[in-house]
Amino acid sequence: MTVGITWSEASARRMERQFLANPAAKDTGVAEIVGAMLGAHAQVLSAAELSVGVRAVGVTRAGVRDALWGRRTLVKTHGLVKTHGPRGTVHLLPAAELPLWCAVLPAVPSGASPFAAGVRVSEEQAREIVTAIGEALDGVCLTVxxxxxxxxxxVGSWAGxxxxxxxxxxxxRWRQVMHRAGQSGALCFGPDRGRKVTYTRPPRFTPMPAEEAVRELVRRYLRAYGPATPRGFAKWLAAGGGWATELFGRLAGEGLIEEVVFEGEAGWWVASGDTEFPKEGASGVRLLPYFDAYGIAAQPRELLFPGDAYRRALARGQAGNYPVLLVDGVVAGVWHQRRRGRRTTVTVEVLGRRLGAREERELAAQVGRVGEVLEAEAELVVGTVTAGPHA
Structure with a gap:
């Protein structure tokens, strides 16, 4: 019999598995938290630091940066999926998971080259450039x-x-294959040198077999964000819908995933056997930064962003452009912080409801946690957020 799942059950499980229902314990490594998220969006590093910090006890931006630049258990990726990371953006990923990601992403079909014939490089030239990048960055950090x-x-003057x-x-010319260098493990971001970005080579690794890696990523995606549809998976990964549909069909035939009924609709999937969901819905107040993994991946979007939130907290239907207030697992507002030295003012705009006394206390605690992560003294203001997306 096909399992039936409600939004309340799904959001509660997603929150649990994202360390949002209960923050990770102090002995949980930063890389483990990022792994559970399937990457932390890091186009703006402070947003990634917040994504990790709000999911853990005692983690601050210094701890995230130590994992990234000191212990190197995290890698700031450049070149994963088309240009930078999942969905074409910069992400933090666990260094130990590079064999997975750098096997999956080249296996995702891509479209034709966007460059004119006189600009494109040949396959042989692309391989030469990637090899040269890896050799140049081995053990050093270089500006572009x-x-x-x-x-x-x-490789020769033609590359320049x-x-x-x-x-x-x-x-x-060589920069058109910079993403391939990232996909192959030849390049990632290094620490900034003043205001200049640097690149380096990540720890060496051997990629997983491509098909094995694709199966593993689907399983992990469904564990973190399921139930999900092939279309949702494709959108999350910036892959083609047809490819994802065929992939899910093949994995279903192999018995690796199973179909469930979600909110009365068929066509949603979970990993085989992973059908236990909490009976109690998500509860509590959380503040999530720009492009937090939960807001990006959890579907369907109209249930995560109900009512006024769909209009106010999305930009043309795209999630992540505004930091969001979660109440009981759904978006109930937007927020913005303005930092001045050691102080930051967090303005929270609540949508379509009033917070109860318990929720107000939890919101104040969450604002305090934002300050702790960013190593600043935080002040809460409840009012209208006037800043636009990406502000």
Whole structure:
């Protein structure tokens, strides 16, 4: 008999598995938390630090940065999926999981090259560039200009031809395959040098077999965010819907995933045997930063962002553009912080309801936690958020 699951049950389990129902214990490693999220969005590093910090006891931005730059149990990826990371953006990933990600992402079908024939590099040239990048970054951190000099010196002047339209000029030819260097484990971000970004080579590893890695990623995605549809998985990974549908069909045939009825609709999937859900719904108040993994991946979006939240907390239907207030597992507001030195003011706009006394106390505690993570003294203001998306 097909299992039936409600939104309340699904959101409660997702919150539990995301360390949002109960923060991770002090002895839980930062990399384990990031692994449960399937990556922390890090286009703005402070947002990633908050995503991790609100899920753990005692973790601050310093702890995240130590894991990233000191102990190197985390990697700030560049080049995973098309240009940077999952969905084409910079992410923090556990270093131990690079064999998984760097096997999966090249296996996701991609479209035709966006570059004109006179700009594109051949497959042989692309391999030469990736090899040169890995050799140049082995054991050092280089700015993009320094890396460019090294690549051109290794493969030839053709790699440095300024043929790629960029923000304020033209980029050298070799940069069109920078994402492949990330996918192959030849390149990731290093610590900033003043205001300049640097790149380095992550710890060496051997990628998993591609098919095995794809199966494992689907299983982990369904464990973290299921029930889910092939379309939801494809959107999360920035993959083609047809490819994802065929993949889910194949995995179902192999008995690795099973279909469930979610909110009265068929076509939703969980990992085989993973059908236990909490009977009590999610509870509590949480503050999630820009592009937090929970807000991006949890579906269906209209249930996560009910009523006014769908209009106010999304940008043309896209999640992540606003930090969000969660109440009992659904979006109930937006928020914004403005930092001045050691102090930060957190303005929270509640949508379509009033907070009860318990919820107000929890919100104050969450604002305090934001301050702890960012190593600042936080002040709560309940009112209208005037800042726009990405502010």
């Amino acid at each position: 200009d320094e890396l460019s000099e090294e690549v051109v010196a290794r 031809d300024l043929v790629m339209p960029a923000f304020q000029g033209m980029w050298p």
